[in-house]
Amino acid sequence: MKKSEPLESWERPIPLSLLFMVALAVHLPLLLMKLPLQSYDTNFHIFFSSHYVDHWFDPWNTKWFAGFSQATYPPMPHYWIAVLSRIMGLDLAYMAVQMIAILLLVVGVYRFSLLWVRPRAASIAALASIFLGSESFLIYNAGQLPTTTAAPLYLIALPFLYEWLRHGHGRPFIKATVLFIAAAAGHHLTLLFGSFIFALPVVGLALLDRRDGESTSASLILGRAIAIVSAVSVIIGVVLLPFWLSLLHHPIDQTTIPHASRANFILSPEWGLNYFILPYGALILAVPFIFIRGSSETRLRPLLFGFWVTFILGLGGTTPLGHWLLGHAFEVLTMERFSYWAGLLALPFVGLLSVKLIDRFRFWAVGSLAVMAVWTCAMGVAWGTYRITNARDVNVNVVADWLNRGGHDQYRYFTLGFGNSISRLAVMTDASSVDGEWYTGRLLPELTRYGGASLTQAKYFGTAGLESLRAIMMHADKYGLKWIFSNDPYYDPLLSLAGWRPVDYLDNKTITVWAKDGVPPAMPVNVAQRPPRWQGLIWGTLPFGSSILAILVFLIPERRRKQTRAEYPMSEDEVETQRVAS
Amino acid sequence: MKKGGLLALSLAIATVALIVIGCVWPVQAALPFIIQKPLLTSSSTPEAAVQVLGQEIQAHNWAKAYEAFANKAQFTEPEFELDLTGYTTNLRTYSTLDHFKAWPLHASADEADIRLELDWATVVGTSVMTRDLHVVRTGDHWNVNWPLTKQPIVPPQVIPVNYLRWDVIYRGAGDDWGAQDVNAPSVRIIDMHPVQRADGVVVMGELLNDDVVPAYVSMSAILQAKDKSPIAKEEAFDKISHVLLPKQITPFLIQFPDVRLSQVDSIDMKPFSILVPASADPVIAIDNEKFNPSPNASLTGQLINQSGQVVNVAHVLGTLYDKSGQLVWVVDQYVDSALLPQTPVAFNIQIPDDIAKKVSTERTVVATFSFGGLL
Numbered sequence: 001m002k003k004s005e006p007l008e009s010w011e012r013p014i015p016l017s018l019l020f021m022v023a024l025a026v027h028l029p030l031l032l033m034k035l036p037l038q039s040y041d042t043n044f045h046i047f048f049s050s051h052y053v054d055h056w057f058d059p060w061n062t063k064w065f066a067g068f069s070q071a072t073y074p075p076m077p078h079y080w081i082a083v084l085s086r087i088m089g090l091d092l093a094y095m096a097v098q099m100i101a102i103l104l105l106v107v108g109v110y111r112f113s114l115l116w117v118r119p120r121a122a123s124i125a126a127l128a129s130i131f132l133g134s135e136s137f138l139i140y141n142a143g144q145l146p147t148t149t150a151a152p153l154y155l156i157a158l159p160f161l162y163e164w165l166r167h168g169h170g171r172p173f174i175k176a177t178v179l180f181i182a183a184a185a186g187h188h189l190t191l192l193f194g195s196f197i198f199a200l201p202v203v204g205l206a207l208l209d210r211r212d213g214e215s216t217s218a219s220l221i222l223g224r225a226i227a228i229v230s231a232v233s234v235i236i237g238v239v240l241l242p243f244w245l246s247l248l249h250h251p252i253d254q255t256t257i258p259h260a261s262r263a264n265f266i267l268s269p270e271w272g273l274n275y276f277i278l279p280y281g282a283l284i285l286a287v288p289f290i291f292i293r294g295s296s297e298t299r300l301r302p303l304l305f306g307f308w309v310t311f312i313l314g315l316g317g318t319t320p321l322g323h324w325l326l327g328h329a330f331e332v333l334t335m336e337r338f339s340y341w342a343g344l345l346a347l348p349f350v351g352l353l354s355v356k357l358i359d360r361f362r363f364w365a366v367g368s369l370a371v372m373a374v375w376t377c378a379m380g381v382a383w384g385t386y387r388i389t390n391a392r393d394v395n396v397n398v399v400a401d402w403l404n405r406g407g408h409d410q411y412r413y414f415t416l417g418f419g420n421s422i423s424r425l426a427v428m429t430d431a432s433s434v435d436g437e438w439y440t441g442r443l444l445p446e447l448t449r450y451g452g453a454s455l456t457q458a459k460y461f462g463t464a465g466l467e468s469l470r471a472i473m474m475h476a477d478k479y480g481l482k483w484i485f486s487n488d489p490y491y492d493p494l495l496s497l498a499g500w501r502p503v504d505y506l507d508n509k510t511i512t513v514w515a516k517d518g519v520p521p522a523m524p525v526n527v528a529q530r531p532p533r534w535q536g537l538i539w540g541t542l543p544f545g546s547s548i549l550a551i552l553v554f555l556i557p558e559r560r561r562k563q564t565r566a567e568y569p570m571s572e573d574e575v576e577t578q579r580v581a582s
Numbered sequence: 583m584k585k586g587g588l589l590a591l592s593l594a595i596a597t598v599a600l601i602v603i604g605c606v607w608p609v610q611a612a613l614p615f616i617i618q619k620p621l622l623t624s625s626s627t628p629e630a631a632v633q634v635l636g637q638e639i640q641a642h643n644w645a646k647a648y649e650a651f652a653n654k655a656q657f658t659e660p661e662f663e664l665d666l667t668g669y670t671t672n673l674r675t676y677s678t679l680d681h682f683k684a685w686p687l688h689a690s691a692d693e694a695d696i697r698l699e700l701d702w703a704t705v706v707g708t709s710v711m712t713r714d715l716h717v718v719r720t721g722d723h724w725n726v727n728w729p730l731t732k733q734p735i736v737p738p739q740v741i742p743v744n745y746l747r748w749d750v751i752y753r754g755a756g757d758d759w760g761a762q763d764v765n766a767p768s769v770r771i772i773d774m775h776p777v778q779r780a781d782g783v784v785v786m787g788e789l790l791n792d793d794v795v796p797a798y799v800s801m802s803a804i805l806q807a808k809d810k811s812p813i814a815k816e817e818a819f820d821k822i823s824h825v826l827l828p829k830q831i832t833p834f835l836i837q838f839p840d841v842r843l844s845q846v847d848s849i850d851m852k853p854f855s856i857l858v859p860a861s862a863d864p865v866i867a868i869d870n871e872k873f874n875p876s877p878n879a880s881l882t883g884q885l886i887n888q889s890g891q892v893v894n895v896a897h898v899l900g901t902l903y904d905k906s907g908q909l910v911w912v913v914d915q916y917v918d919s920a921l922l923p924q925t926p927v928a929f930n931i932q933i934p935d936d937i938a939k940k941v942s943t944e945r946t947v948v949a950t951f952s953f954g955g956l957l
Contacts, residue, residue: 256611263615264608266601271615291593295586308593312600317612319600331611462703463680470707474819477802490676493895493951494705499800499824501858518800518854 011359013123019106023130027102030140030381031095038384039143043423044437046090048073049081050427053090056082057540059242060530063426064436065444066412066479067526071242071539072250072441076185077101077149079544090427098139101149105129108155112198113348115162115205116303121351128350131373133281134340136380147337150187151344153179153550154194158202164228165206165221167214173228175553180232181239182550185543188243189337191236195229197310197341204302239542242535249529250443257439257453258461261335264317275316278383279339281376283346287311290349300349307345314339394421395507399485400428402506402513410521412481414472417488418456432522434472434479443526444479446471459490473498480522484514625650628694628717629684631724635715636682636698639666652718652725662728666700666711669733670920671894671953674711677704692719702918706820706895709918734925741890741923746827747861748796767797769855772831773909778843785836786912788901789853791826796860799826801834804850805841813845814838821914823899823949825860832947833901835912864889866896866948869926873902879938881913881931885948887921894920895951898929905942921950 036042048070051061056079059070070078077097084093109129113122129135138144157179163172184191203225210216237244265272277284294304312321316335323330357365396418403409409431415422423437434444435455442448452458452465455472459465472481473494484500486492487510495514504513531539608616625631631650638647648659657665668675680703687695694717702709716727774787783805791797802817816836823832864887871883881900887893896917904910915931933941 258611258614260615262609262611264604264612266605267608267612268615291590292586295588295590295593297586301589304593308597312597315601315604317604317609317615319597319604320607320609321600323609323611330609459676459678459705462678463708466703466705466707470819474817477817478815489953491705492953493673494820496951497706497824497895497897497949498820499798499822501798516800517798517856 011120013119014127015123016107016110016126019110019123019126019130020103022127023102023106024099026130026377027139028099031099034091034095035140035381035384036095036098036143037091039139039141040420041437042094042143042145043420043427045078045143045145046081046094047423047426048075048438049078049085049094050090052079052082052540053085057533057536058531059536059539062432062524063430064433064438065442065447065526066432066434066522067524067530068436068438068441068443069242069246069529069531070441071246071531071535073438074146074185074188074240074243074543075539076182076543076547077145079540080547094145097149098145101145101152102130102135102139104152104156105135105148108152109344109347111159112155112344113351115159115202116300116348117352121348121355123351124354125347125351128347128354128373129344131377132340132343132347133283133376133380134279134336134343136377137279137383138336138340140381141384142336144337146187147190147340150183150190151194151341153183153186154190154198155344156554157183158198161199161228162202162206165203165224166209166216168216168220168224171556171558173231175556176228177232177235178546178550178553181235182547184232184236185239185546188240189333193338194341197306197338197345201302201306201345204305205299208299208302239538239546242531242539245535246531256331257451259334262316262322262330265315266318271316272318274383274387275336275339276314276318278379279314279336280343281379282372283343283350283376285372286346286350286353289353290346293349293352303345303348307342307349310338310342310345314342393510394418394487395511396421396425396428398506399425399511402504403429403431403483408483410480411483411519412479412522413483413485414481415456416458416484416486416491418485422454422456431483434481443529444472446475459488470494470498473500476516477519479525480520482516482519486512486514625723625725628689628696628724629686631717631726632684632696632698632715635726636679636684636700639700640679640682650725651728652720653727657728657730661730664733665728665730668918668920670892670922672920673704673706673709673895673916673918674702677702677709679703680708687714693717694724704916704918706897706916709916711918734922736922736925739924741888743863743890745862745865745889747863748859750857750859764857766855767791767793767795767857769793769797769799769826769853771851771853774849774851775909776843776846776849777911782837782839783841783843783846785838785849785851786834786909787851788831788833788909789822789826790831791828791855794828795857796828797826797855798824798858799832800824800854801836802852802854803836804852805838805846806848806850807845808847810848814841820897821899821912823897823947825858825949827860827862830947833899833909833912833945835914864891864893864921864950864952866893866921866950868946868948871944871946873933873941873944875941876935876938879933879935879941881933881944881946882929883946884926884928885917885921886926887923890923891952892920892922893950894953896921896927897949897951898931899947899949900931901945901947902933902937902941903943903945904940907943910940911937 051070061068061070080097081093084096106126106129110122110126113125138148157176160172160176164176206221207218210218210221260271261275263271265276290307294300312319314335354369409429412432412434414433414435422435426433437454439453447468450464450468452461452468455469458469500514500516502512503515506513625634635647644659644663648654648662680701683699684696687697696715696717698713698715700711713729717724770790770792772788772790776783776785785803789799789801800817801822802815804815805813807813816838818834818836821835826832867886867888869884869886874880874882885896898915900913901909902911913931913933915929917927917929919927921927
């Protein structure tokens with residue numbers, strides 16, 4: 001060892017407690033301000049949670065699409081919101097779950113980074129995760145709570161996977177399995193794609209490390225990988241059984257809905273700004289380092305490959321790789337989650353780079369990195385202010401009041417020009433709508449046939465959206481559809497000439513209530529698709545239970561290591577070569 | 583090369599290559615978002631010049647489209663924009679260009695004529711606009727002469743308003759619309775019969791407001807099998823004029839896609855009527871109404887707004903009869919120009935050739951919509 005004197009403070013890993021405090025200092029005020037409410041999907045997840053508040057064991061929700069099954073979306077975060085809402089209300093419960101996910105990400109990134117780099121670099125990677133642009137983007141603009149909840153669980157599980165592959169102990173096997181299942185109960189796509197993106201590099205790493213310390217054969221590692229994949233698959237098959245059955249009965253064969261995350265970011269630069277520049281932010285500057293360092297260190301190559309594939313997929317339609325690799329799934333998935341995952345995979349490299357810069361430039365490096373990190377995070381948070389994602393001005397309270405009085409909720413309704421506010425409206429009224437925001441859950445042929453998204457934004461989907469709107473209006477009698485709330489005069493000619501008449505004005509005449517006479521009260525539809533009671537019991541028990549189990553299992557203490565890792569006197573710019581799980 | 587350098591270089595090259603492929607041959611999912619000109623497109627041929635123009639219009643890039651015109655000195659950019667979107671609010675004002683097609687009519691070394699068809703996605707369906715463009719060569723590229731349609735100028739005038747109007751007094755402010763506690767206006771189906779078409783069954787007919795008060799009407803039908811079980815239920819939607827003044831008649835047409843007439847034993851017609859406030863204004867006269875027989879059979883004419891207020895959207899419903907006065911078909915068309923007072927606007931509704939052979943006479947009614955005239 002070259003040094004024997006005490007380490008300078010910047011040469012030591014940042015304690016987790018300090019990292020938590022930074023995470024709370026950055027995100028807690030933003031969440032208490034309820035900033036995510038302005039995002040695309042936050043209200044949608046709150047809507048799902050609101051259903052579980054009153055119908056814990058019944059995933060059938062009649063408030064959207066004249067009836068749909070919430071078993072089409074893994075429910076774990078929704079159930080947690082439902083539980084916490086008893087104490088603090090739905091909005092704050094959402095924020096609380098999101099805050100927990102942010103804290104879990106700090107732990108997850110730290111643990112995952114420890115597989116690849118030394119603790120000091122890993123702790124800086126964990127610090128960077130707090131400021132990750134794509135994390136801020138998903139929380140404050142996209143509102144993708146399940147994605148941001150499942151990824152940390154997955155990252156926390158990966159070191160246990162590594163330990164199981166290397167050493168084959170039962171404890172890491174159980175821990176990894178339970179955490180994978182909890183992650184799947186939070187977000188199915190994270191598990192499906194995370195298996196390839198996150199787990200394969202870890203398997204690759206285990207293979208590379210197999211001769212270090214306790215030697216393990218490649219076939220044994222692969223056998224263990226198959227064993228854990230089999231166990232996790234079977235258990236997830238049971239835990240999310242209603243989800244798989246729903247998928248089996250109603251495969252996603254709807255006409256594809258265009259999504260800008262699949263755009264070509266060079267030919268459509270405004271979407272490049274939205275889905276590339278903002279999510280990555282200053283991380284873009286680290287990409288050359290990731291390529292060079294990831295290539296030069298054999299041990300980092302699995303991580304480099306994982307990052308590269310995810311990075312390219314995150315570019316959406318800028319490259320044809322997503323179309324080639326994912327096939328039809330490319331037309332269905334939104335690709336911004338790949339940028340998020342690529343950002344997470346890049347963080348160990350960011351830790352390495354930061355260590356290198358700090359060791360060389362000291363305070364200048366710290367200052368510059370801090371500015372870039374804060375700027376990246378701030379832009380991810382603030383983007384929704386500059387590029388408004390929601391019809392924020394719509395006063396849904398008056399619409400809910402109108403629906404909730406005088407028996408108006410005996411009939412179905414939908415809105416025009418309300419943007420994402422339809423989720424908020426659905427939380428506030430018991431009336432049933434034929435519209436909704438969870439397109440995979442749609443069963444009405446008028447909605448699935450044309451390639452439009454929600455009816456409320458029909459005009460933005462051109463002929464497809466407007467055809468869908470006309471089709472549902474034509475069948476108003478069949479669905480008991482009597483009310484249309486329009487916040488956009490664009491639709492007035494169609495409504496008027498198709499026989500709908502304005503009957504009331506709300507909110508200072510900004511919202512017109514249109515009605516169709518002669519419509520019978522709404523009757524249940526799609527009843528045959530309603531999940532049976534036993535599926536409701538599984539749905540209300542196992543996914544939420546898996547997260548409780550994950551908490552309990554995670555609290556089981558680790559085995560004592562033979563080597564203590566209290567001192568890290570070597571240069572932090574070296575990659576760890578003997579790795580342990582925690 | 584240094585250890586790993588080759589790998590880093592390979593990944594970098596692969597990244598660039600994938601991006602280049604993605605830009606030159608964009609994937610299908612990326613196409614709806616491309617508003618920039620494709621990298622390989624230029625105005626090097628007459629067709630390419632028109633394609634570029636179509637893309638600029640699709641992107642609402644009026645300035646770029648205008649700059650490329652050969653005859654831009656003859657009009658301003660705002661005039662060009664209003665020529666496409668309407669000088670007065672109409673169907674196309676808020677529409678988007680769904681797609682466009684162009685095909686050559688004539689070409690020489692220095693000039694060409696190309697027909698451009700613009701299919702606008704309007705709130706009531708697709709609106710097709712066709713313009714014949716003269717394209718001229720300028721050096722190594724081609725420029726379009728845009729055939730601008732000038733805004734009609736309405737002379738200052740006073741129009742006396744003496745139309746009939748019916749108001750309805752409701753029970754109170756808490757009343758819901760429709761809960762009137764009065765008898766519904768009497769309406770009567772005066773003609774109805776089903777027809778088998780290639781895409782299903784069509785039920786058409788005429789409905790008369792037999793009352794002395796105006797009526798909001800709608801019409802639905804249930805096709806029944808021999809055992810009286812319902813096969814399908816549909817409604818006329820916008821293939822009917824929903825507000826009928828006393829003694830007024832509207833045609834209706836109800837489509838049942840994917841149903842065979844041979845399956846149908848009976849039809850349960852469900853006319854619906856309710857008392858509504860209404861007025862005879864705006865009065866739309868139909869001038870030069872004419873049935874043009876095959877080939878290219880059509881119903882043509884001109885709408886003249888005889889009132890003082892602008893009609894933003896007009897919907898023409900034509901009823902076609904055979905020699906014996908039997909109804910043989912109902913056609914309709916949305917007029918994509920606003921109806922200014924005293925200003926004729928042409929309509930031209932295509933009629934299927936097989937039906938045109940039977941047509942002897944026709945009758946036309948017009949339903950209208952004006953922004954701001956709702957309650």
